[in-house]
Amino acid sequence: MADASSRPLHVVILAAGQGTRMRSDLPKVLHPLAGRPLLRHVVDTALGLGPAAVHVVHGHGGDRVRSALADVPVTWVEQGEQLGTGHAVQQALPAIPDDASVLVLYGDVPLVRAETMTNLVAAAADGAAVLTTELADPGGYGRVIRDADGSVARIVEDKDATPDERAVRETNTGLMAAPAGRLRGWLARCGNDNVQGEYYLTDVVALARSDGEAVHAAVAADPEEVAGVNDRVQLQTAERAYQYRQAQELMRAGLGLVDAGRFDLRGSLAFGRDCSIDVGVVLEGRVVLGDGVSIGPYSVLRDTVVEDGATVDSHTIAEQAHIGAGAQVGPYARLRPGTELRAGARVGNFVETKKAVIGPGSKVNHLSYIGDAELGRDVNVGAGTITCNYDGSEKHRTVIEDGAFIGSDSQLVAPVRVGAGAFLGAGTTLTRDTEPESLTVTRAPQRSVPGWARRRRE
Helix, strand or coil, X not given: CCCHHHCCEEEEEEECCCCHHHCCCCCHHHCEECCEEHHHHHHHHHHCCCCCEEEEEECCCHHHHHHHCCCCCCEEEECCCCCCHHHHHHHHHHHCCCCCEEEEEECCCCCCCHHHHHHHHHHCCCCCEEEEEECCCCCXXXXXXXCCCCCEEEEECHHHCCHHHHCCCEEEEEEEEEEHHHHHHHHHCCCCCCCCCCCCCCHHHHHHHHCCCCCEEEECCCHHHHXXXXXXXXXHHHHHHHHHHHHHHHHHCCCEECCHHHEEEEEEEEECCCCEECCCEEEEEEEEECCCCEECCCCEEECCEECCCCEEXXXXXXXXXXXXXXXXXXXXXXXXXXXXXXXXXXXXXXXXXXXXXXXXXXXXXXXXXXXXXXXXXXXXXCCCCEEECECCCCECCEEECCCCEECCCCEEECCEEECCCXXXXXXXXXXXXXXXXXXXXXXXXXXXXXXXXXXXHC
């Protein structure tokens, strides 16, 4: 008998269920967990085992499921009629050689670790193996009844269990591994003489035992790891479990989190030393933090780089942005795609930027919109300033050279350039380039009419 590790591994992922309890038009396995579909989590972990092939059995919403995972190297298998888990596995078996090991996973059980999958495959070295776990309250779950030698004697459904069997806390997760040739034979003998009229994968246990073969068990120590997602409550539970798992791994690697229970990573995070992340922060896509970075509460960073010593204050949103060393952002700032803050730059409260370079030491502190713009070194932009970058059909660029001062409530109508060291008076509407070191004021001269208010009242 070949050792399981020497046999090619084929993974079969069952993802054909309709998920009616989700009460959604979206196929259940496509509901997001940490920003990725449930099924994607299972596929990615399975691919990490280096299998010969991964076969995904789909049914409900098959076109959407295939489209959502079009970039992953899997074999798609359609289950035209949902006739049970045993029938689903049978649909994939024609593409699997008899000398392979088969690992059966579920597209709605997203938190299974690679180590657990490996242990289950190893347990199936000389026959079938099931994955079990112990529950504090096993009510409603099938109980795993073992022989004196520790092998699995049978799986008893809760409704069919005796009082002694109901006292057993070890339950069946539904995940299984077996040599492909024998699994093929057992499934061919499965019947559907049950209330649902379906062919159950769990019947393999009884069939193997009737052939005189042992059925082994691998145990998942953490019940959360093997919890299925059948409704939105369970989806939320899985989300928090996954996020907490990530948070613990990141903290062990040195990341400072104020509260691991209020942290969400929906992508990847690379970070340096002494980084601190406050509560309610959401990181999406690829986020990179340098040394000594501080992220304030309830901020969202998406595909963003934050360099050493930068501070992102509360309620800031940054997407496809680059925040330079020692820069300060927020609170309540929005950095849209293409924003680049150079070292020591400052973008303050209620400022929005887009495709903008804010030069070293430059400041845009309050209530401004800077879009399609390039600011040089040590530029000061006053409150209420707008770069008018869109003329109704095309975008145009604004350039503000080193040391310029832009007075509050100014409008810079692009394309336009402000020369180095130039000043714009408050309320200026700039439509032409300015000379360096010049003062430009476009507001009308102030005029006061004495007694006007009194006469109006009379």
